[in-house]
Amino acid sequence: MIEYNNKDIEKNEQNPVDFETAIKHTGYGWYNQKMLACFLPISLTTIMCTASPSFIVPATRCYFQLTPLKEGMMFGAFYVGMMLSSFLWGFLIDTLGRQKLFFYGLLFTAILEFCSGLAQQFWSFIFLKILCGFISCCPNSLGFTFLSEFYDKQHRDTIVLCAGGFAAISFVVQPILAYVLIPLDIDFEFFYGFIAISNWRIFIIAGSGIMFLSTYLTYFMDESPKFLMAVGRHKEALHVFRKMYSQNTGNPPQSYPLTSLASEVMSEDRCIKSMPSELFAWDFVKEGWSQIKPLFMKPYLTLTILGSILQFMTMLMFTTFRFKLPKMYATILAAEGLLMSNAETNVISDCSENVSVLVNPDVYVKNIYIGAGSLILFWLAVYSSQYVDKHYMFRKCTYM
Numbered sequence: 001m002i003e004y005n006n007k008d009i010e011k012n013e014q015n016p017v018d019f020e021t022a023i024k025h026t027g028y029g030w031y032n033q034k035m036l037a038c039f040l041p042i043s044l045t046t047i048m049c050t051a052s053p054s055f056i057v058p059a060t061r062c063y064f065q066l067t068p069l070k071e072g073m074m075f076g077a078f079y080v081g082m083m084l085s086s087f088l089w090g091f092l093i094d095t096l097g098r099q100k101l102f103f104y105g106l107l108f109t110a111i112l113e114f115c116s117g118l119a120q121q122f123w124s125f126i127f128l129k130i131l132c133g134f135i136s137c138c139p140n141s142l143g144f145t146f147l148s149e150f151y152d153k154q155h156r157d158t159i160v161l162c163a164g165g166f167a168a169i170s171f172v173v174q175p176i177l178a179y180v181l182i183p184l185d186i187d188f189e190f191f192y193g194f195i196a197i198s199n200w201r202i203f204i205i206a207g208s209g210i211m212f213l214s215t216y217l218t219y220f221m222d223e224s225p226k227f228l229m230a231v232g233r234h235k236e237a238l239h240v241f242r243k244m245y246s247q248n249t250g251n252p253p254q255s256y257p258l259t260s261l262a263s264e265v266m267s268e269d270r271c272i273k274s275m276p277s278e279l280f281a282w283d284f285v286k287e288g289w290s291q292i293k294p295l296f297m298k299p300y301l302t303l304t305i306l307g308s309i310l311q312f313m314t315m316l317m318f319t320t321f322r323f324k325l326p327k328m329y330a331t332i333l334a335a336e337g338l339l340m341s342n343a344e345t346n347v348i349s350d351c352s353e354n355v356s357v358l359v360n361p362d363v364y365v366k367n368i369y370i371g372a373g374s375l376i377l378f379w380l381a382v383y384s385s386q387y388v389d390k391h392y393m394f395r396k397c398t399y400m
Contacts, residue, residue, distance in 0.1 A: 016262035019226050022241050024152045025258055029248030035150050036159060038221070039143070042214040043166035045106065046140045048174050048207045049113060049132060050078050054323040055178040055367075056200040058330035058359045063198070064122040075323045077126045081133025082140070087292050089138040094291060097231075098146045098224040105138035106218055110211035117204030118195060149226040150244070161382045168378035171371030177206055178326070179364035199358070234261045325370065329363045 053074040057066065064070060093101055112132040119125035144160050151159050181203040189196050225244075228237035238261060242253035295304045385393060 016260040017258055018262050019229055020153060022229075022237075022258055022261055023150075023225070023244075024154075025256070026152075026241055026244040027248040028152070028155055031244045031247035032151060032155070032159075034247075035147065035221070036162060038217040039147055039163050040166045040169070041210050041217065042106070042139070042143060043163055044170040044173060045109065045211050045214050046136070046143070047167055047170035048210065049109065049136050050319070051170070051174055051322060052113070052204055052207055053078075053129065055174065055182065055326050055364070056203060057327050058363055059182050059198075059200040064125070070122065071327070073126055074129070075319075077129035078133035078136070081130040081135075082137040084130075085134045085137045086141065089141060091291050093138070093142050093145075098142060098149070098227050099218070099221055100223075102139055102142050102146055102221070103215065103218045105135055105142070106211060106215040109136040109139065110208050110215055113211055114205055114208040117201045117208065118197075120194075120196060146224055149224040158386070161385055165375075165379050165382050168375045171374045172368060174207070175364045175367035175371050178203055179361050179368060181206060182359050182364070183361045185358060229261055229263060232263055234263075237261055325367055326363055329366050330359065333360050333362060 057071055057074065060066060066074075089101075089105075109132055112128055112135060116125055116128040116132060119128055144163060147163055148156050148160050182199045184199045184202070186197065186199045186202055222240045222243065223236065225237040225240040228234070228240065238256075238259070241258070242256040245251065245256040246253040294300055381393065
């Protein structure tokens with residue numbers, strides 16, 4: 001616990017302090033631990049949204065009459081939506097704030113994921129996944145930034161790494177859900193056959209339940225104090241700091257030693273609330289471009305290109321391997337004659353009808369093993385990063 005004397009308090013009252021000083025004086029305790037715990041289900045949301053099509057491919061190959069092209073569309077639809085909205089959300093996050101966009105982004109992501117589980121046609125499923133990716137880009141890109149703005153420099157890097165480790169838990173949780181739900185013989189209808197419910201739909205709907213839980217937890221979070229300081233809302237920022245200080249130390253909020261905050265980067269006139277009501281769509285676009293434009297000009301242009309190429313190659317290798325695993329194991333088991341047994345399951349195997357296939361649970365058992373290995377290696381990397389240079393680790397892991 002940090003100790004203060006009267007001289008320090010009087011000095012802080014006279015001189016506005018920056019964000020790093022203010023967040024340092026809140027300490028570290030229950031409030032920070034609660035934030036990190038809430039991010040456990042939130043971190044699962046991203047991976048579960050992107051990977052859900054890969055787990056249902058073996059079960060939907062007959063229902064959707066899947067071809068290699070259709071499979072690729074199922075895998076890529078979510079990312080198409082993300083690409084269409086990435087710059088838009090980047091502008092809105094810095095303009096409208098963090099918490100509200102985070103909440104509504106998770107809420108509509110959960111709703112769209114739930115609806116995709118009820119999709120009766122292939123193209124409706126693809127459309128819903130594109131919309132899901134379009135909306136989900138907001139909480140996906142905002143999560144780590146939002147979390148880090150509630151921690152000081154001493155804890156920030158470790159907390160972000162831990163939140164990334166939480167995302168790796170989905171590598172185990174999602175295959176377990178698939179193992180439990182997709183092999184079940186579930187097939188019933190609602191509204192005189194208008195809505196059909198089957199095993200793979202129950203799997204997607206169950207995944208959306210975690211997203212609704214994330215939405216509920218986000219509703220009770222505070223706005224980022226860093227953003228509040230950036231747009232000049234110092235009273236609200238000070239209220240958040242006092243709340244953090246009180247929950248971390250057990251002292252009354254009024255005993256927080258700082259009373260004056262300095263503005264950070266963004267001025268009040270950059271906040272959308274202070275923009276004139278007659279602002280036209282074109283003015284809105286120009287304001288957004290003014291914030292994005294520096295990325296494509298010197299001295300950031302080279303870094304933008306290198307960062308984009310590096311991210312592209314990393315995601316290409318990672319997602320291709322991860323998405324293809326269930327289909328690969330299903331193909332192997334089918335070649336061995338183990339994927340389906342008509343005598344035992346009475347499932348049509350020639351895809352002459354639009355039916356959901358009962359999948360051998362072994363397809364997902366192997367995914368659980370690989371997910372568990374990935375989870376262990378991820379947390380090993382989180383632990384090692386405290387003692388090994390991060391750039392060195394990144395280069396070595398990339399080479400491997």
